[in-house]
Amino acid sequence: MDIKKLISKISKVYSMDIKISEEVANLLKDNGLKAEEMEKVIKDAEESGKKLESKDGSKCLAKAEDDNLTCYALYSASNGGFSLDSGYAHKMKMVGPTGGEFNVEAADEADWICKKCNENAIEANVDMTYLGVTRPGNAIVCPKCGDMYLGEDMVPTIKGAEGILEEKRG
């Protein structure tokens, strides 16, 4: 990519218009997330290409993680910018494939594509660690680069598990 194109891409990202509806803003509040965090997740994903894209191309899922929290932005393109459709987070930290490696052959294909690798993502168990306990969770995984994402519909399961671990281990 030449410098001009790169600058144009970066400036596009930085001038990125990200819409957050009132409904989504309330959801973020409920999930303890800030709009700025979500905007950064989207900007970073658009810049690096590290994200999942739904097979029909309508939605993207990107994440940012530190030691304590993994935040997700589910978003879509809208009028040259983006609109945030949902934001969620979990405290259990994904550490790698359950059992040491992904059994790609046995796994169901997910409805997502790893944009970076242009590879169909799969649904597989990944090890998740929290409060010194490591156990599996069902996630969306790129079989090529190994990136792991928690689908929004698995959030209640993982939140439920976090609650039990906090009660029993906290």
Added chain:
Amino acid sequence: MPAEDFAPINSEWLEKAGNLWTTPFVDKPSERVIVDPILLSHAAALFKKTPKYFWENPDEAARMVCQACELYDITPVGHYLWADYWGQDYGAEIKIQETSPPAITKYPIKEPEDIDKFEVKSPEELKEGPTFKDHFKALDTVLEEYPQMFAPITQLAGPMEVATNWAGIEDVFMWMITEPEIVDKLIVKATEHMVNACKVTAEKYGANVMITGSVVASGDLLEREQIKRFSYEPQCKAVKNVLKAGAGPGIYYHLCGNHTNSFDMWKDAPMSPFTVVQVGNDGKNVFPSSKLVEHFGDRCTCFGVVDTKLIDRGTPRQVYDQTAEQLQAGKDSPRGFIIGSSCECPTYAPPANVHAMVKAAKDYGKYEKF
């Protein structure tokens, strides 16, 4: 027997048993492995009641199970269920039997043509149906009278098991050969039912532990490819959909019977942080804990087993020795270990044999990993 007929549960015992029970799931150190002999109507026998009485009186059944947990010093959880669940909700007739669990006598699906017309009940319909009426009567009794022994269980077994409670097992097995596509359709309906049933429990209690797995679909009756097609794959979909519906987080894969030809498939079954896998038999033998831990130990909590036939017909010494052997091979499994019976504790198993399992756990089940 109403609540006031029972002696109070010792709170010190309950706290200690609760800690033993928690360890395999959250790695919180405790002294030893807990024993879960899957107690149901055996509890009734301890109170000189019949299986018929047990299943006809879910509230009393729950009390007897809770009391038996203290008596034996085993997993402090109140259970109530039987294998032929869900038939009645769809029009099956059941017979309450004197000495064994209720059994279906007339199935709602009689011909392959019935499958297309067969409609899966909604969560709202199931909630008001006969199966949940009794099941929740038992669970509510535990919740009210023994709150620390409560677990929000939904009894399903796998799609094959649900399907064979809708249509006779001989018919389903015949259709598998003559019209397998129609069995696929039936199984899809069974998986939808599984999701709806779990939703009901999760909505009522805020969480759900699904008992799933494979009983009918075992290596004694089916080939690996048949188990994969009619049990494993649809079940994986069902479990994912249950979790996606928010009806987790507990998953208990109960692989009853001989699973030599298929147990390894389940390593990739969808798991939540609270997943237990139990395999009954390896050919004619009890499934070795060493093999269970080798394949599942780095994945989920392992439920090692003692042969139910041995618990029923063996001597206390034989039960003690097999429990000790299984414990030594499995107790320090990295993601937790439970020792129990390979299936439901037989109603008239000698109490001395159940006690022998607990005795072995005290002698050979002490953790070394903590």
